[in-house]
Amino acid sequence: MSKPVLIIGGGPAGLSAAHALAAAGRKSILVEKEDRLGGAPILSGYAKLVPSHEWAKDAIGAMVTRVYPNPNVDVRLNTSVQKFDGTPGNFVATLKDGTQIEAETAIMATGFTHFDSINKPEWGFGTYPDVVTTTQVEQMISSGKGVRCPSDGRVPDRVAILLCVGSRDRQIGREWCSKICCTVSANIAMEIREELPNTNVYIYYMDIRTFGLYEGEFYWESQEKYKVKYIKARIAEVTSDGKRLLVKGEDTLIKRPVSIPFDMVVHAVGMDPNVDNMTLSSVFDVKLNRWGYIDRANTYTTLAQTSRPGVYVCGSASGPETIDDSIAQGHAAAMAAMTFQNAKVTEAAE
Amino acid sequence: MPIHEKSLIRPENLVEHEHLVIEGVDVSGHWSTFIEGRSITDYNEAMQEEIAALPGGENIHRCWQCGSCTNACTVNAVNPEFNPRYWIYLIRLGMEEELLRDKDIIWQCVSCNKCTYACPRDVVPEAVMKATAHWLELKGHTPKSNSTIFDEGFASQVIKTGKIEDGLVLRDYFKATGQSLTQPWLVAMVTGLIKRFPVTYLMKLGIATVFPDKTRKWSKSRAAITEYVEECEAANRKALGLDAKGTH
Numbered sequence: 001m002s003k004p005v006l007i008i009g010g011g012p013a014g015l016s017a018a019h020a021l022a023a024a025g026r027k028s029i030l031v032e033k034e035d036r037l038g039g040a041p042i043l044s045g046y047a048k049l050v051p052s053h054e055w056a057k058d059a060i061g062a063m064v065t066r067v068y069p070n071p072n073v074d075v076r077l078n079t080s081v082q083k084f085d086g087t088p089g090n091f092v093a094t095l096k097d098g099t100q101i102e103a104e105t106a107i108m109a110t111g112f113t114h115f116d117s118i119n120k121p122e123w124g125f126g127t128y129p130d131v132v133t134t135t136q137v138e139q140m141i142s143s144g145k146g147v148r149c150p151s152d153g154r155v156p157d158r159v160a161i162l163l164c165v166g167s168r169d170r171q172i173g174r175e176w177c178s179k180i181c182c183t184v185s186a187n188i189a190m191e192i193r194e195e196l197p198n199t200n201v202y203i204y205y206m207d208i209r210t211f212g213l214y215e216g217e218f219y220w221e222s223q224e225k226y227k228v229k230y231i232k233a234r235i236a237e238v239t240s241d242g243k244r245l246l247v248k249g250e251d252t253l254i255k256r257p258v259s260i261p262f263d264m265v266v267h268a269v270g271m272d273p274n275v276d277n278m279t280l281s282s283v284f285d286v287k288l289n290r291w292g293y294i295d296r297a298n299t300y301t302t303l304a305q306t307s308r309p310g311v312y313v314c315g316s317a318s319g320p321e322t323i324d325d326s327i328a329q330g331h332a333a334a335m336a337a338m339t340f341q342n343a344k345v346t347e348a349a350e
Numbered sequence: 351m352p353i354h355e356k357s358l359i360r361p362e363n364l365v366e367h368e369h370l371v372i373e374g375v376d377v378s379g380h381w382s383t384f385i386e387g388r389s390i391t392d393y394n395e396a397m398q399e400e401i402a403a404l405p406g407g408e409n410i411h412r413c414w415q416c417g418s419c420t421n422a423c424t425v426n427a428v429n430p431e432f433n434p435r436y437w438i439y440l441i442r443l444g445m446e447e448e449l450l451r452d453k454d455i456i457w458q459c460v461s462c463n464k465c466t467y468a469c470p471r472d473v474v475p476e477a478v479m480k481a482t483a484h485w486l487e488l489k490g491h492t493p494k495s496n497s498t499i500f501d502e503g504f505a506s507q508v509i510k511t512g513k514i515e516d517g518l519v520l521r522d523y524f525k526a527t528g529q530s531l532t533q534p535w536l537v538a539m540v541t542g543l544i545k546r547f548p549v550t551y552l553m554k555l556g557i558a559t560v561f562p563d564k565t566r567k568w569s570k571s572r573a574a575i576t577e578y579v580e581e582c583e584a585a586n587r588k589a590l591g592l593d594a595k596g597t598h
């Protein structure tokens with residue numbers, strides 16, 4: 001009887017790995033530090049997801065109920081792994097309360113941390129209440145309260161979404177593109193226009209990266225159907241004239257400075273490496289890549305392999321990822337974990 | 351200090367006070383020259399909607415500023431100031447003052463539609479140029495262009511009689527645009543025709559000029575067309591926030 005697979009993190013990636021293992025009749029133990037499963041889409045209260053337009057609580061909720069309860073999945077909430085010893089096939093993990101778990105392999109599905117906009121003070125977050133993040137707007141929509149200015153609850157006449165906040169910015173050591181925020185912003189813009197047809201939405205961008213099929217459904221549709229306006233400018237600063245917010249920058253297409261009044265400014269925040277990654281790296285003895293995400297040993301042969309044999313990684317733990325890709329990687333990690341014994345046999349035979 | 355590189359600054363942004371004394375020092379005239387900010391301080395959100403409401407402007411919001419239209423443009427090749435991509439941008443964001451700076455060249459579009467074939471988003475820039483020229487006229491920013499005057503004369507004759515009498519179209523057009531009837535090219539053309547045409551045909555032409563022909567039973571069609579045209583014009587004016595009648 002083989003030992004279970006230890007999965008750390010109960011977001012889309014971890015849920016997908018747990019489900020794949022359970023479906024194949026393998027036992028797993030899912031360790032989640034929060035009091036709920038679902039990861040960022042549930043913990044941060046996202047509204048409708050890209051690209052399915054399904055509510056996060058329904059779509060990810062369904063992923064949760066597949067594995068919890070499930071006789072093959074042993075879910076441990078509100079805890080984390082403090083120690084991780086042993087060798088591939090015979091790992092021993094010690095949880096916060098001292099419980100020891102034996103595991104054949106481990107899958108790290110520990111996800112990302114939202115960029116904290118406080119680190120870009122020039123864009124007004126923390127100074128002006130009506131400067132918010134995409135996460136906050138997701139919550140305004142998913143809670144049913146609607147998009148309103150936090151300062152006084154008014155319906156905004158005009159909303160600016162600033163892209164690449166906390167991404168693609170060497171000033172603050174973030175040299176990656178967070179991949180999904182362009183599409184998420186286009187989606188949010190459409191949702192705002194749908195709820196508030198008299199509210200105009202402007203997106204300030206450097207490049208638009210609504211990759212693959214997201215181009216038509218999000219980038220084009222937001223312009224053609226919802227009349228969202230895209231302005232090529234990276235905003236220099238957000239201030240206030242006492243009444244409204246002032247968004248300043250250069251409109252690069254007409255080579256002119258702009259200083260435009262807005263009621264609400266939304267930061268499209270990026271996906272930082274999980275703040276726990278330093279700890280995770282030392283507990284699990286896995287390498288981080290130069291950006292601070294969990295390093296993958298190889299892209300083509302063992303997609304989910306970390307620097308430590310028998311320990312796998314999937315989802316946004318290893319770099320900015322979409323939900324779909326996190327799910328696919330969860331499956332890949334489950335497959336790698338399931339074939340671990342075979343792989344060892346093959347290697348030994350070689 | 352006088353500003354030496356005035357050529358780089360838009361003249362209307364250079365401000366001088368004729369009489370100005372600051373702390374007892376007379377800085378009148380060029381001593382008080384300063385440059386007004388060139389920053390854009392607001393978007394006029396109505397502008398795109400107004401132009402989109404005019405025939406041809408419908409797809410303007412699709413433009414993603416690729417520049418294919420301007421690159422393909424016949425007029426841009428001779429006048430780099432003629433830039434459909436740029437104007438579409440100004441309209442989309444409602445930068446009216448900027449657009450008005452070019453009001454006297456926008457109508458120069460020759461409707462070749464090269465832009466239309468180049469545009470990846472099916473904006474139909476040619477039609478947008480037409481809608482924009484129309485908008486400028488309706489708003490009173492530009493006088494009626496000669497081509498509008500010609501079209502109106504042509505259309506009003508068709509509506510009135512159900513027919514076209516070329517001579518009358520031309521005469522009305524020259525009159526309305528203050529041009530002489532004895533344009534050398536026209537005289538040459540007419541004398542050429544007279545020399546070549548059979549006499550009976552010329553007589554018919556002469557009679558038609560004096561007693562213009564009418565399409566029989568036209569009055570019903572006329573009423574329908576007139577009603578339709580008035581409806582369209584009223585809708586256009588309403589979209590622009592102008593009164594229905596055409597005076598503003």
Ligand SMILES: Cc1cc2nc3c(=O)[nH]c(=O)nc-3n(C[C@H](O)[C@H](O)[C@H](O)COP(=O)(O)OP(=O)(O)OC[C@H]3O[C@@H](n4cnc5c(N)ncnc54)[C@H](O)[C@@H]3O)c2cc1C
Nearest residue numbers: 009011012013033039040049050111112315316321322323
């Ligand atoms: C504003 C915003 C909107 C988004 N909208 C979409 C969208 O519409 N569509 C889309 O495809 N993607 C979207 N994304 C991206 C999406 O959030 C990620 O792709 C997805 O959450 C990644 O899943 P994951 O399981 O890898 O990580 P996470 O969702 O981050 O899950 C990681 C889990 O691990 C747990 N964990 C972390 N550290 C530990 C630890 N040390 N011990 C135990 N447990 C731990 C966490 O609590 C969490 O439950 C959005 C991102 C943002 C920022």
Ligand code: SF4
Nearest residue numbers: 164167177178181182
């Ligand atoms: S997806 Fe778009 S908003 Fe996000 S970091 Fe990349 S370019 Fe910027």
Ligand code: SF4
Nearest residue numbers: 423459460462463465
């Ligand atoms: S139709 Fe007008 S705008 Fe288009 S290419 Fe021809 S001249 Fe230029």
Ligand code: SF4
Nearest residue numbers: 413414416417419469
């Ligand atoms: S070709 Fe079309 S999309 Fe490109 S700038 Fe011109 S109008 Fe816009």
